[in-house]
Amino acid sequence: MGETTEEQLHLKKYLLEGLDCADCAVKIEKKLKQEGIDYASVNFAAKSIFLKEEHRSKAQQIIDRVQPGVKLIEEAFLSKISEEDSKRLGKPLFIIGASFILLILGLIFKPALHNTPYSIAEYGILMTSYFLVGWPVLRTAFTNVLEGNIFDENFLMTVATIGAIIIHQLPEAVGVMLFFYVGEFFQDIAVNRSRRSIKALMDIKPEYANLQIDGKIKKVSPESVNIGETIVIKPGEKVPLDGIVIEGGSFLDTSALTGESVPRKAETGEEVMAGMVNTSSLLTVKVTKTYEESSVSKILDLVENAGSQKAPTEQFITKFSRHYTPVIVFGASALALIPPLVVLGATFQEWIYRALVLLVISCPCALVISIPLGYFGGIGGASKQGILVKGANFLEALTELHTVVMDKTGTLTKGVFQVTGVSAKNGFTKDEVLEYAALAEMNSNHPVARSIIEACKGSISSDKIKSYEEISGLGVKAVYKGKEIVAGNDKLLHRENISHENCCDVKGTVVYVAVDGTFAGYITISDAIKKDSEKAISDLKALGVKRTVMLTGDDQSVAENVTKKLGIDEFYANLLPEDKVTKVEELMNQLDNKKSKLLFVGDGINDAPAITRADIGVAMGGLGSDAAIETADIVIMDDAPSKLSTAVSIARHTKKIIIQNIALALSVKGIFVVLGVFGMATMWEAVFADVGVALLAILNATRPLN
Numbered sequence: 001m002g003e004t005t006e007e008q009l010h011l012k013k014y015l016l017e018g019l020d021c022a023d024c025a026v027k028i029e030k031k032l033k034q035e036g037i038d039y040a041s042v043n044f045a046a047k048s049i050f051l052k053e054e055h056r057s058k059a060q061q062i063i064d065r066v067q068p069g070v071k072l073i074e075e076a077f078l079s080k081i082s083e084e085d086s087k088r089l090g091k092p093l094f095i096i097g098a099s100f101i102l103l104i105l106g107l108i109f110k111p112a113l114h115n116t117p118y119s120i121a122e123y124g125i126l127m128t129s130y131f132l133v134g135w136p137v138l139r140t141a142f143t144n145v146l147e148g149n150i151f152d153e154n155f156l157m158t159v160a161t162i163g164a165i166i167i168h169q170l171p172e173a174v175g176v177m178l179f180f181y182v183g184e185f186f187q188d189i190a191v192n193r194s195r196r197s198i199k200a201l202m203d204i205k206p207e208y209a210n211l212q213i214d215g216k217i218k219k220v221s222p223e224s225v226n227i228g229e230t231i232v233i234k235p236g237e238k239v240p241l242d243g244i245v246i247e248g249g250s251f252l253d254t255s256a257l258t259g260e261s262v263p264r265k266a267e268t269g270e271e272v273m274a275g276m277v278n279t280s281s282l283l284t285v286k287v288t289k290t291y292e293e294s295s296v297s298k299i300l301d302l303v304e305n306a307g308s309q310k311a312p313t314e315q316f317i318t319k320f321s322r323h324y325t326p327v328i329v330f331g332a333s334a335l336a337l338i339p340p341l342v343v344l345g346a347t348f349q350e351w352i353y354r355a356l357v358l359l360v361i362s363c364p365c366a367l368v369i370s371i372p373l374g375y376f377g378g379i380g381g382a383s384k385q386g387i388l389v390k391g392a393n394f395l396e397a398l399t400e401l402h403t404v405v406m407d408k409t410g411t412l413t414k415g416v417f418q419v420t421g422v423s424a425k426n427g428f429t430k431d432e433v434l435e436y437a438a439l440a441e442m443n444s445n446h447p448v449a450r451s452i453i454e455a456c457k458g459s460i461s462s463d464k465i466k467s468y469e470e471i472s473g474l475g476v477k478a479v480y481k482g483k484e485i486v487a488g489n490d491k492l493l494h495r496e497n498i499s500h501e502n503c504c505d506v507k508g509t510v511v512y513v514a515v516d517g518t519f520a521g522y523i524t525i526s527d528a529i530k531k532d533s534e535k536a537i538s539d540l541k542a543l544g545v546k547r548t549v550m551l552t553g554d555d556q557s558v559a560e561n562v563t564k565k566l567g568i569d570e571f572y573a574n575l576l577p578e579d580k581v582t583k584v585e586e587l588m589n590q591l592d593n594k595k596s597k598l599l600f601v602g603d604g605i606n607d608a609p610a611i612t613r614a615d616i617g618v619a620m621g622g623l624g625s626d627a628a629i630e631t632a633d634i635v636i637m638d639d640a641p642s643k644l645s646t647a648v649s650i651a652r653h654t655k656k657i658i659i660q661n662i663a664l665a666l667s668v669k670g671i672f673v674v675l676g677v678f679g680m681a682t683m684w685e686a687v688f689a690d691v692g693v694a695l696l697a698i699l700n701a702t703r704p705l706n
Helices: 022-034 053-066 081-086 090-112 120-147 153-166 170-201 295-308 312-342 348-361 365-384 392-400 430-440 447-455 490-495 533-542 556-566 577-589 605-613 626-631 643-677 683-701
Strands: 012-017 048-051 071-073 209-213 216-220 230-233 243-247 250-253 264-266 283-287 387-389 401-407 413-424 465-471 475-480 483-488 509-515 518-529 547-551 570-572 597-602 616-620 634-636
Touching: 012 053, 022 053, 048 053, 053 071, 053 120, 090 120, 090 170, 120 153, 120 170, 153 170, 153 312, 153 348, 170 683, 312 348, 348 643, 348 683, 365 387, 365 392, 365 643, 365 683, 387 643, 392 401, 392 597, 392 616, 392 643, 401 577, 401 605, 413 430, 413 447, 430 447, 430 475, 430 483, 430 509, 430 518, 447 509, 447 518, 483 490, 490 509, 509 556, 518 556, 533 547, 533 556, 533 643, 547 556, 547 577, 556 570, 577 597, 577 605, 597 605, 605 616, 605 626, 634 643, 643 683
Parallel strands: 401 547, 401 597, 547 570, 597 616, 616 634
Antiparallel strands: 012 048, 012 071, 209 216, 209 230, 230 283, 243 283, 250 264, 387 634, 413 518, 465 475, 475 483, 483 509, 509 518
C-alpha cells in the first residue's frame, strides 16, 4: 500500500501502438526512467503507459530511439485491440512465404555449387531470404547498440546468424532468422489472443443511454449524461449509468459485475449499477453518478491498468534477464575461443558453431513475455468472478496470506439493522427512550441511527435541535428543547460520567441513552450475519490461512457472539477507527516472517485507514463506501466475504502457472545448452526449442482466464 496512484500524479493513459515485444517494453520503461520520467510503468499486456501530458513529446522521442515504430496513441487498449489485431497479417505472411521459398531454392542450388563455396548465386538467394526476415532484428540490434542496450534477443540473433554466415553456414543462418521471425509472429498472435479474451470478458461497456427529455427519448453517449437526469432502460439493454429506480421494476443480470448468475430484483427506490443488464421490464432511472464515476467505468479502468503494478516475480525475472543474457554472451565467447586453444584437435569452426547454438537457445523471450501475461490472465479471471484486483503485486501477495482481519458490520454482517428491544430506566418510558435516541440521531447516516429513526413511530422533527455533535466511534450528542441528549456506546457514557448499568449479556448492538446526565435506558439493535460468512472463514482456513481476526466498534458481547457463530479465531471490540489501525499494525508485527502477508477487509469510510495500512486491503464494492473502494487493493463487487477464498485460489493458480512457465523455459534451455556445448544440437534444433517453449509458455499463461 501507499504507492503513488495515476490520479495523484494527474497522468494520462496512452496506448503503445506497435508494441509486440515484452523485452522492448522493459527497455522502454528503463530508458524513460533513466531520462527523468521516473514514474513511468509500461504495461506490456495492455500495451499501455501512463504519462503526464507535458512529457508525451519527450517520451515519444525516447521511444523512437529505443524501439522505432512504437507510437503513443490517446486511446484505451480495449477499444483498439480488435482493430489492431486484424491488420498487418498479410505483410508478415508474405515475408515468411517469400523467405521460405528462397531458402528452399538455396538448399536446392547448394549441392550443385558445393565446389564454389562463395558462389554469387548461393549468396544472392540465401542472403535475400536472410534480409527479408532478419532486417527488423538487425536494425533493432544496431539501434540498441548505439543506445547502449546491447544484450537482448535481437543482439543474440544478430551475432549468432552473422557468425553462421562467417563460418559458411548460410542455410542455418537463414533458418534461424526465419524461424525466429515465425516464432515472433505466432507469439504476437498468442499475445493478442489473450488480450481479446480480456476484451470479451470485459465487454460490459454500454454503448448508449436512452435520455428522457420532455417526455421524449433520445439516444446519447453515456459520457454526455449528467447527474440528476433521467434515463430509460429497455429490456435487453445494459444499464449505462449508476442511478436510482424512480419508476418500474425488473430483474437485472449482474454477472458481468459480480460473477453471480442469479438475477437481482430492482424496484422503485433501489440502486442500479452501470454494466448490469435489464432482462424483463422497462425501468426509469435517475442518474446519481457521471459515467467516469460509474461502476462499469471503474471496473474497466481497474482491469486495464492493473498490470502497471508489477509483481515481485515479474520484477525479479526482468532483472534476471538483464544479467542472464550478458552471462550467456560471455559464456559463448569463452566456448568459442578457449577449447580450440587448449583441446588437442579442436577447431575454431566447430567450437564457434557450438557457441552460436548457445546464443540461439539463450533468448529470454519465453520468460519475459509469459509472466506479465500470466498475471494479466489472473486479474482477468478474478474480474470474471466479481473480484477486482488493482495490480499483479496484490495478486501475488495473496499467495503468501497468513492473517485475515475483518470488520464486522457490512463485511461479515448485512449492515441492515433493526431495533429488537427497548429498556427504560429511571422513570423514563420505552417510547421516550426511543424518541430521544431518534432525535439525537436525526442528522447521522450511520445504519444504527437509521434503524432507530425508522423504529420511532411518532412524528419527530429536527427543527428544535439546537446543536449536534457526532463523536467518532462513540455516538452522538444533541440539544433538544434545552435538554442535552447523549446516545451511544458504553464508552460515551463513561466519558460523560453518566452512571448506568452495563448490558454485557444483551445479544446485539446496544445504544445507551441519557437525558440531562440521567441514564434513560438502552436500545438493542440486531444485525443479521451474511449467509456465506461462515463459509468464508472455513474456506480461508482450508486454504491454510493461519489466523482470522475480527475488529469492530461494537460491544464485547455482540463481537463475542458473532465470533463464536463464525468460527473466527479472535476478536477485538469497542474499537475506534484509529484503534483499528493500531491493532492492524500490532498484528502485522506478529507475522511469522517478512514474506507473510496480512489482509484487512472492510466496507465503511471508517475502515479506509486500516485498509490502507494492511499489506492487502480489500473493500466490499456493492455496499462499501467510495473511500474504502478507492483505497483498497482488491474490491469484491457483490459484498460476499466468501469471494476472499476465491481470490486466494485464483492467485495461487496464477502463481502456479507462472512457476510452471519459469521451470519450463529454464529446463528446456538448460537441456539444449548442454546439448549445444557437447555438439549434440544444431542451430535448427536450438531455434525450434526457443520458439516452441515461448509459444507453450504464452498459451499456458492464458489459462488463469478460465
